[in-house]
Amino acid sequence: MTQATLANVKVAILATDGFEQSEMTQPRQALDQAGAKTVLVSLKPGEIRGWSGRDWGDRFKVDLAITDAHARDFDALVLPGGVMNPDHLRIDAAAVAFVKAFVDGKKPIAAICHGPWTLINAGGVAGKRMTSWPSLEADLRNAGANWLDDQCVVDGALVTSRKPDDLPAFCAHMVKLFDKAVTHA
Numbered sequence: 001m002t003q004a005t006l007a008n009v010k011v012a013i014l015a016t017d018g019f020e021q022s023e024m025t026q027p028r029q030a031l032d033q034a035g036a037k038t039v040l041v042s043l044k045p046g047e048i049r050g051w052s053g054r055d056w057g058d059r060f061k062v063d064l065a066i067t068d069a070h071a072r073d074f075d076a077l078v079l080p081g082g083v084m085n086p087d088h089l090r091i092d093a094a095a096v097a098f099v100k101a102f103v104d105g106k107k108p109i110a111a112i113c114h115g116p117w118t119l120i121n122a123g124g125v126a127g128k129r130m131t132s133w134p135s136l137e138a139d140l141r142n143a144g145a146n147w148l149d150d151q152c153v154v155d156g157a158l159v160t161s162r163k164p165d166d167l168p169a170f171c172a173h174m175v176k177l178f179d180k181a182v183t184h185a
Helices: 021-033 084-089 093-103 116-121 134-142 164-183
Strands: 009-014 036-040 048-053 057-059 078-079 109-114 152-155 158-163
Touching: 009 093, 021 048, 021 057, 021 078, 021 116, 021 164, 036 084, 036 109, 036 158, 048 164, 057 158, 078 093, 078 116, 078 164, 084 116, 093 109, 109 116, 116 134, 152 164, 158 164
Parallel strands: 009 036, 009 078, 078 109, 109 158
Antiparallel strands: 048 057, 152 158
16 A cells, blocks of 8 residues: 555544553554544553553543544544553543544444443444454444454454554554545445
8 A cells, every 4th residue: 555545534542541552643644644633542641551561551632632522523533451441431421422433323333352342332333343352352243343353353333352462453444444435445
C-alpha cells in the first residue's frame, strides 16, 4: 500500500489514562503513515497517560474530549487495550454511546487486548468472531462472540488482536480493513 492509502480518512482513537501505550502509539503511527488523520479522543481534555510494561508511561495530548466527539465525524475507530483504560471507558455513558454509534453505523473498528471490553458494553460483539487478551475470553463468549486464540481476527468491519506482540499483524490488518471499508466502499 502507498503512503496515501488512507488519505482523507479520519480515525478516532478512544483512550483514557492507563491505556497500553504501544497499543495506541503503533496503530496511530501505522495510520498516520498510511495518510489517515488520527484524533485522540478521551474522557477528559488535556492529557492522558499511557501504561508501559509494569509502570506509567508517557503523557499524550488529548485532541478531543468525548463530550465534544461525534461518531459521524469519523470514518473508523481504534480501541487500544490496557486493563485500566477500557475498564473506565466501558462504564462511561458517553464513551459507550460513541462506540455504539460506530457499531450501529457499521463503521470499521480495530480493538486490541482489553479494548473489546468497551465493545461488549456497546453491544458490538454478538455473533462476531474475535480475539482479545485471554482473560476476556469468558466475557466475550458470554456476550455472544465466537472467541478465537489467534494473532489477529477480521470479521466484517471489525479487526481484533490479543496483545502487544501481535501489533505488526494488527496494524497491517487494521490499515487494510480501513482502506477496504472506507476508501473502497
